[in-house]
Amino acid sequence: MSLSAQVANNLPFLRRYARALSGSQATGDAFVHATLEAVLADKALQESLSGGRVPLYNAFNKVWSSAYLDVPPGDAAGAGEHEAAVRERLGTITPLNRQALLLTTLEDFSVAETAQILERDENEVEDLIRDAIAEIDRESTTSVLIIEDEPLISMQLEELVSSLGHTICGTAATRSQARQVVAERMPGLVLADIQLADGSSGLDAVDDILQIGDVPVIFITAYPERLLTGDRPEPTYLVTKPFQEVTVRTAISQALFFGSSRPLP
The missing domain is CATH 3.40.50.2300 (Response regulator)
Known part of the structure; x- marks a missing residue:
């Protein structure tokens, strides 16, 4: 299967994950677009995509982390009202908790696969999932x-x-x-x-x-x-x-x- 076909098969579900994670169609799709640009610019990453969904989601995670972890929540100049609210809301908890939970539930990855995507230890991923569930119980x-x-x-x-x-x-x-x-x-x-x-x-x-x-x-x-x-x-x-x-x-x-x-x- 060609690279384009492999990506095309997984793209709708990556969009689903990105939108759920960001709370916005526009924001989620923008991150997916940035991920595809990263794939096109990286030969080694292109070759890794033969391994299935995990490498693609891992590439997305790197784009997401660099954009959201390095930008202070209050730095939303030029953003729309809802976009600013999304950034501020993301800054109130550790987004990694929700990433781990969404990956293992909405996207049906195993804990081991989620650990590869997030580049974390499996035990840490299990702790993150428990933390996210505890947050749900307090909502x-x-x-x-x-x-x-x-x-x-x-x-x-x-x-x-x-x-x-x-x-x-x-x-x-x-x-x-x-x-x-x-x-x-x-x-x-x-x-x-x-x-x-x-x-x-x-x-x-x-x-x-x-x-x-x-x-x-x-x-x-x-x-x-x-x-x-x-x-x-x-x-x-x-x-x-x-x-x-x-x-x-x-x-x-x-x-x-x-x-x-x-x-x-």
């Missing part, structure tokens, strides 16, 4: 709207959300039902499927909500790569079906951490 709660047309999945999400201490402000199987719920109570978080029961779109249902107020949104879909082309405004948080509960839990934490689903300018 404040919110109200959640679940937009899902499959009853069993909707019930599973309800139980998961409730177990984290959040409240369910409503469930919806269609775009119109979602409108009705929001008309009565604005949620603090939305979990949304893409394809709904009556043929309506979860994307459209969420767009209706975002016209009213800014709320973090997590999309749940069987085909995340179809929404991660980088060609248009796209979701920041994506979870793949069938999902593991720990993956949804991590995505909820990350979405609430930044508190906004809208892409940056």
Whole structure:
């Protein structure tokens, strides 16, 4: 397989990770672009990509670390309001905790692979994951709207959300039902499927909500790569079906951490 084909296969998922880590489509995609530029400029790195996803994510980690660890959180001159908030929020905790958790849950890397990506000891990675989970347990709660047309999945999400201490402000199987719920109570978080029961779109249902107020949104879909082309405004948080509960839990934490689903300018 050619280098371009290898990178293309992994690119949608690297975009997913970058967006979840940064809390922004625009910021995440910018880091992915910088990573690709680094790959093109480094022959040894190009050769290492034959080893699969790990070298590509390791290259991304180096770009991410150099940009975020060397820039003081307050140095956001020229950034938009939300971009400045993202930088400030990242500075309030150690981003490495969340990297380790996202890599092992959202991206399904093993602890050993995560250690290679982050260039850390495996024991340290395990400690980072525990620290990140402890932070989740200390987080404040919110109200959640679940937009899902499959009853069993909707019930599973309800139980998961409730177990984290959040409240369910409503469930919806269609775009119109979602409108009705929001008309009565604005949620603090939305979990949304893409394809709904009556043929309506979860994307459209969420767009209706975002016209009213800014709320973090997590999309749940069987085909995340179809929404991660980088060609248009796209979701920041994506979870793949069938999902593991720990993956949804991590995505909820990350979405609430930044508190906004809208892409940056």
